Amino acid sequence: MISVSILRRKDNDIHGFKVEGHAHYAEPGQDIVCAGVSAVTVGTVNSIESLTGIVMDSKMKNGFLNANLPHVEQPKALEQAQLLLASMVVMLQSIELSYGEYIQIQDVII
Secondary structure: OEEEEEEEOOOOOEEEEEEEOOOOOOOOOOOHHHHHHHHHHHHHHHHHHHHHOOOOEEEEOOOEEEEEOOOOOOHHHHHHHHHHHHHHHHHHHHHHHHHOOOEEEEEEEO
């Protein structure tokens, strides 16, 4: 199962996220759940960097992705990053709605 932790501050802003595990929905290379989650999460990190200029502190290795926002001084860039992260959560929840036995999403207050 894929476990997704959305790391939130007490004000509900998203600080980052952690994805670990494999869905085991299908054989490696054929697994649409793993592919979907990877596309959404890696795409979000790339979008934040490309569209806001914020470089997330991220680490990725074999079924594991951890990404956190650095301290950001530009309020507009931070607002845009929050929107992109919130969009990622909606996309992941859509995957969870259809494939809930293969992915679990939880909020973690940090």
